[in-house]
Amino acid sequence: MTQAEDHEAFEDASAPSLSQRAMAARGTPHLDGLNRPQREAVEALDGPVLVLAGAGTGKTKALTCRIAHLLATGRAKPWEILAVTFTNKAAREMKHRVGQLVGGAIEGMPWLGTFHSLGNRILRRHAELVGLESNFTILDTDDQLRLLKQLLQAEGIDEKRWPPRLLAGLIDRWKNRGWTPEALPPDEASGFNRRGGELYAAYQRRLKELNAVDFGDLLLHCVTIFRTHDDVLEQWRRRFRYILVDEYQDTNVAQYLWLRLLGDGHRNVCCVGDDDQSIYGWRGAEVGNILRFEKDFPGATVVRLEQNYRSTANILAAASGVIRANEGRLGKTLWTEADQGEKVRLIGHWDGEEEARWIGEEIEAMRRGTRGLEPLGLDGMAILVRASFQMRAFEDRFLTIGLPYRVIGGPRFYERMEVRDAMAYFRLAVSPADDLAFERIVNTPKRGLGDKAQQTVQVVAREAGVPLVEGAALVVEREMIPAKGRNRLRTLLEGIARWHAASEAGEPHVELAERILDESGYTGMWQGDKSPEAPGRLENLKELVQALDEFENLQGFLEHVALVMDAGSEDGGEKVSIMTLHAAKGLEFPAVFLPGWEDGLFPSQRSMDESGMKGLEEERRLAYVGLTRARERLTVSFAANRMVFGRWQNALPSRFIDELPAEHVEVLTPPGLYGGAHGAAAGFGAATAPGAAATPESELEARAARADAYASPGWKRMQARRGERQLGQPREASSLVIDVEAVPAYEIGERVFHQKFGYGRVEDAEGDKLTVAFEKAGVKRVVARFLTAADGAGDVPF
DNA sequence: GAGACCTTGCAGTGT
DNA sequence: GCAAGGTCTC
Numbered sequence: 051m052t053q054a055e056d057h058e059a060f061e062d063a064s065a066p067s068l069s070q071r072a073m074a075a076r077g078t079p080h081l082d083g084l085n086r087p088q089r090e091a092v093e094a095l096d097g098p099v100l101v102l103a104g105a106g107t108g109k110t111k112a113l114t115c116r117i118a119h120l121l122a123t124g125r126a127k128p129w130e131i132l133a134v135t136f137t138n139k140a141a142r143e144m145k146h147r148v149g150q151l152v153g154g155a156i157e158g159m160p161w162l163g164t165f166h167s168l169g170n171r172i173l174r175r176h177a178e179l180v181g182l183e184s185n186f187t188i189l190d191t192d193d194q195l196r197l198l199k200q201l202l203q204a205e206g207i208d209e210k211r212w213p214p215r216l217l218a219g220l221i222d223r224w225k226n227r228g229w230t231p232e233a234l235p236p237d238e239a240s241g242f243n244r245r246g247g248e249l250y251a252a253y254q255r256r257l258k259e260l261n262a263v264d265f266g267d268l269l270l271h272c273v274t275i276f277r278t279h280d281d282v283l284e285q286w287r288r289r290f291r292y293i294l295v296d297e298y299q300d301t302n303v304a305q306y307l308w309l310r311l312l313g314d315g316h317r318n319v320c321c322v323g324d325d326d327q328s329i330y331g332w333r334g335a336e337v338g339n340i341l342r343f344e345k346d347f348p349g350a351t352v353v354r355l356e357q358n359y360r361s362t363a364n365i366l367a368a369a370s371g372v373i374r375a376n377e378g379r380l381g382k383t384l385w386t387e388a389d390q391g392e393k394v395r396l397i398g399h400w401d402g403e404e405e406a407r408w409i410g411e412e413i414e415a416m417r418r419g420t421r422g423l424e425p426l427g428l429d430g431m432a433i434l435v436r437a438s439f440q441m442r443a444f445e446d447r448f449l450t451i452g453l454p455y456r457v458i459g460g461p462r463f464y465e466r467m468e469v470r471d472a473m474a475y476f477r478l479a480v481s482p483a484d485d486l487a488f489e490r491i492v493n494t495p496k497r498g499l500g501d502k503a504q505q506t507v508q509v510v511a512r513e514a515g516v517p518l519v520e521g522a523a524l525v526v527e528r529e530m531i532p533a534k535g536r537n538r539l540r541t542l543l544e545g546i547a548r549w550h551a552a553s554e555a556g557e558p559h560v561e562l563a564e565r566i567l568d569e570s571g572y573t574g575m576w577q578g579d580k581s582p583e584a585p586g587r588l589e590n591l592k593e594l595v596q597a598l599d600e601f602e603n604l605q606g607f608l609e610h611v612a613l614v615m616d617a618g619s620e621d622g623g624e625k626v627s628i629m630t631l632h633a634a635k636g637l638e639f640p641a642v643f644l645p646g647w648e649d650g651l652f653p654s655q656r657s658m659d660e661s662g663m664k665g666l667e668e669e670r671r672l673a674y675v676g677l678t679r680a681r682e683r684l685t686v687s688f689a690a691n692r693m694v695f696g697r698w699q700n701a702l703p704s705r706f707i708d709e710l711p712a713e714h715v716e717v718l719t720p721p722g723l724y725g726g727a728h729g730a731a732a733g734f735g736a737a738t739a740p741g742a743a744a745t746p747e748s749e750l751e752a753r754a755a756r757a758d759a760y761a762s763p764g765w766k767r768m769q770a771r772r773g774e775r776q777l778g779q780p781r782e783a784s785s786l787v788i789d790v791e792a793v794p795a796y797e798i799g800e801r802v803f804h805q806k807f808g809y810g811r812v813e814d815a816e817g818d819k820l821t822v823a824f825e826k827a828g829v830k831r832v833v834a835r836f837l838t839a840a841d842g843a844g845d846v847p848f
Numbered sequence: 849g850a851g852a853c854c855t856t857g858c859a860g861t862g863t
Numbered sequence: 864g865c866a867a868g869g870t871c872t873c
Contacts, residue, residue, distance in 0.1 A: 136863075166863050265863055332861060439859050442864095459862080493849095500849045535849090613863075632861045654860060672861085695858065696864040 080118040080151045084111070091320075091353040092116045095125055095292075098347030099320040100340070104384045105369070105678035106360025106638065109322055113296060114144055116320060117159070118151040120292055132290040132312065133162040136297045136330075138614050140636055141167075144296070161290065165305050167613050169268035173275075176282055180271045185605065187262040187477065188612035192470065193486045194218055194264050201252055205245070212243050221250055225266025226302040226334025228273060230254075260485060269304045276311040287315040297636075298323030298343070302334035310346070317347060325380045326373050329632060329672045331664070332657075341380065358384045360638055362391025364714045365684050369677035371711035376667045392423075393716040394677075394684045398703065400720065401691040402440070402646075406447040408720075409433060409643050412685065413453060413626055416641055423683075428454060428624040430640040434631050434676050436652040440645065441628050448626070458629035464611050468576065468587040469594055473611065475566050476604050479549035483517035492522075495575035497538035503531045519546060545569055559604045563595050631676045642680035644673075647688040648701035673706045686710070 081089060091101045091112045103109035117133060120126045135141045141163050148159060161168060170188070177184045189197070198214040198221075220242060224234060231251035239247025257263060263271065276283040293313045295301070298321035301309070313319040321343060328337040344350050358366055366386050373379070399405040419425035433444055441457060448455045463469060471494055474487035482488075492507075493499045503525075510530065511521025525531060526540045549566050553559070567573045573591065576584050601607040627639070646652055653669035661668070677684065688703045800812045802822060814821035 138863085164863065268863085329861075333863080437860050496850080498849065502849085630861065656860065693864080 078119070078122065080115050080122060084108075084115060085357055087353050087355050087357075088112045088115070090351075091322075091355065092119050094320075094351045094353070095120060095123070096318060098317050098343075098350035100298075100343045100347075100350050100352045101320065101322040101355060102352065102380055102382060103322055103324055103355040104358060104382045105324065105327060105675070106358040107355035107384070108357075108359055109324075109355060110144065110147065110296075110636075112355065113294060113322055114147040114151055116294065117144075117148050121152055126291050128159045129161060130289065130291045131159060131161060131294065132168070132292070133159060133294040134165055134168060134296065134309075135162075136164060136300055137636075138164055138167075140164075140296060143636075164613070165301075165308070166265060166268045169272050169308065170609070170613060172286065173263070173268060173271050176275050176279070179275045179279060179282070181258045182263065182271075183261050185261070185481070187260070187481070187484060188268070188609065189257075189262050189264050189486070190465075190470075190612060191218070192465075193262075196486060196489070197256060197260075198249075198253060201249060201256065205249070205252075207243065207245070217242055217246070217249060217253075220246055221253060221264075222266055223334060224250065225264075225270045226304055228270065228304040228307050230270065230274060261481075261483075262486075266304065269308050273304060273307045273311065276308070283311060286312055291316060291318060293319045295319070295321045296323075297327075299325050299328035299337055299340045300330045300333075300335045301339050302330075303336060304334075306336065306339050319347065324382075326376070326382070326671055327635065327675050329635065329668060329675060331661070331668045341378075354382055356382050356384055358386045358388075360681055361386065361678060362388050362682055364391050364393050365677065365680050365682075367714045368394045368684070368710050369674050371714070372670060372677060372706055372709045373674040375709050376670055378667075391682055392684075393714055394686060394710060395716050395718055396707065396710065397685065397687045397718040398720055399687060399689045401698070402443045402689045402693060403447070404720075405645050405687055405689045406443040409444070409645060409685075409687070410447050410451055410453055412643070414451075416683070426640055426683075428626045431643070432627040432629065432634065432637070432639040432641070432679065433643045433645060434629060434634045434679060436631055436646055436654060436672070438630055440651075444628050444645075454623060454625040455628055456625040458627055459633040463590070463593075466587075466590055468590055471572060472563075472567055472591055472594055473608065475549075475570055475572065476563060477608060478519075478546050479553045479562065479566055480605050480608065482519045482546050482550050485518045488518045488522075491570070491572075492518075492539075492542070495571045497542065498535040499531075499539060500535075503535050503539075506530050519543060542570070553604060559601070559607070560595060560598050563598050563604065567591060567595075631672050634679050635675050638679055638681055640681045641683040642676070642685070644676050644684070644686045645688075646692075647673075647686050647704035647707055648692065649704050650701060651692065652704055653706065670706065670709075 081092065084092060085108070088108055088111065091099065092115045095116075101109070101112060103112065113133075117131060120131060121128065133144065135144060145158060145162055148162070163171075173180075173182075174184045174186075177186055195214050195218055198217050199209065202209055202212065202214055202217070224238065229235070229238070231247060231254055234247050234250065236247075239250075242249060257267070276286070290312055293309065295309060300323070309319065321340070323340045325337055325340050328335060328340070331337070344352065361369070363386055366384055366388075370384060397408070399408060413428070413431055416423070416426045416431065417428060435441055435444075445455065445457070447453075464473070471491055474484075474490040477484045477487035478491070489504070492504060507518060507522045507525050510524050510528075511518050514521060514524060516524075522539055523543055526536055526543065529536065531539070545566075549562065549569075552562050552565075573588070576588050576591070579587075598604070598607050601610065649655075652673070653666055657665035657669050659665075677686075686707065688707065689701065691698050691700050693699075798812055798815060802810055802812055802820075810822040812820050813823050
């Protein structure tokens, strides 16, 4: 059937199209305000379309308008459109925007969601085709690891040498590539002590026994079903007349197969993406998918969105300068009509704490209005970090100064211990045969059931071939464990049976949940706990029960949690956002801070070690994503010293700093390191901890390392630029020599300040080496140039 | 069996 | 610097 026939058949079947008539009457308001390429992307409804959308070019707008257009022209009903995103956030956003465009006229879009949530829904309808029941459980990483651990133990594999996490990673990768155990290439299967393939198969068998799936299965099982059951595939192909995919550059092989299988019939597939923003290679994403689109779908319409509506010209130029260094791009030339705006600011700091302190002050200043700029709300500011451990310095600092912040995608609500425990109880109420849930809570709260007792239950259950609850019942019945534990185990089993019955009988789930936590003694356990975090945990439990209210039943809630994993509730109030660069994709802020631009941290050493040039290019794309999040103000920073695993490590400025085009960058002088250029130079490249720099030995090391530091391209460039800027002091800008005379002298008894140790009083002086009694850090020997006079040190706030 | 204490490995990104 | 896991003691 051709596209036209297809279209007509639909029109015939669906009576005169109301929406079409309405559109004729209303015109096409949803097309207003689109630029030419955007409009092209929206109006090319039939056949394959690839939209290459640079950062900030109105990608989501094009996508949502396209959906609106499909609906308005009567090409498709809301339920005939499959629209796929990567994150729940993106799905929510798109739903919201389509709703706005179309007006409340449509009842949402049932098939707009993430790959995983859509895969989940499809899989539940055909679960039996892959040996599951439709009420299967979705395992979280925790469960998955425990399962693998058991498997390895059963196989007698040394966990130390072959850690379960490694196997989990392998299996995840295989699933992302669309490989079932049967289809696993031999060279892959021979990994993990030559037993990878075998263990993968065993893991899948065990999942089936537990009626459970992991994340990868949600897609891979669908693919298997589509491939082996033509009738099922045909049914879904007929249903989804139009397919839209957001962030296509992030699709992995399994997702690609899933899409191709669904889209190959009518080929009404519209993929939107940006190869320059592909940052999920580590998760199995294949940039190749987007690069290959025109081969996969011959005759595809390709539209490029290149006009950027988000950032100032300076910011855009800085981002373009960085991404230019990548090879193998499809190549887009972003342009803007926006003003030059402020230059991108670059600043180096002594250490991570100083960096956090400075950013905190900048934020306060921006909030008040600074440098002749408009005051800016905290909601408009974001700090984007490479790795989540970097967030701590900011949290610590902001808590100290009382700056409100929110961490996005931080430690998740549903990953907290007490929430998981509670959910394990809920899972048992829904399906008592959930062995993993049973293991989790059998001795929580303490029921006197230690390793020995639990082993007995395991053995009995395995021998009888029954779930653990039933095995436990046998153990109680046969009196195989001491009376004390036995009685408590019996109580637990009775509880589970009772909760399950209540759940089946349709008892209101919120009350049931409360009752479960009560009767199991779980709430009581935390009430009796004197530790400082106990109240918080009880609070979380309360919140959990409240969250239940929005769902029909426990099962629906559990499913949602497994897929979404984020509490969603956002308390109001102006706050600075802190998040990883990955989490920031798709967002934008008037002011953005990008701290931690140090080689090894960003680009991440691991990424480069594991994937070489490919890894580096992905890191660079990540830098590009970060830079392009900013609308007006952008500040990049790095620190010379950073705490890693509790030790101070020195670092060199990121190579990406070299790639920032100088003419769009303003280099700032770090505060607190007196004397600007050369004062700062003293800090960078120091081989030792800031505090330890006091001893002569470490001072020598510091000098040696400093010479290296100057060889670092990032540093050289920064110095060169500083030199240009500070025309009056060109000698300092390139000087390798510490200008001792510039170091102020201190007197005995003088109050001083040290970046690391805080305030103190000079007790003794020997040349430039001073003994200082610090108020908090005690007595230390420090070099004079790491100190400032405590009073009148205007650029060193406490 | 449970809690205190010590050792070890770790933190790269997330549906 | 911290959490998880192991070991030791009650």
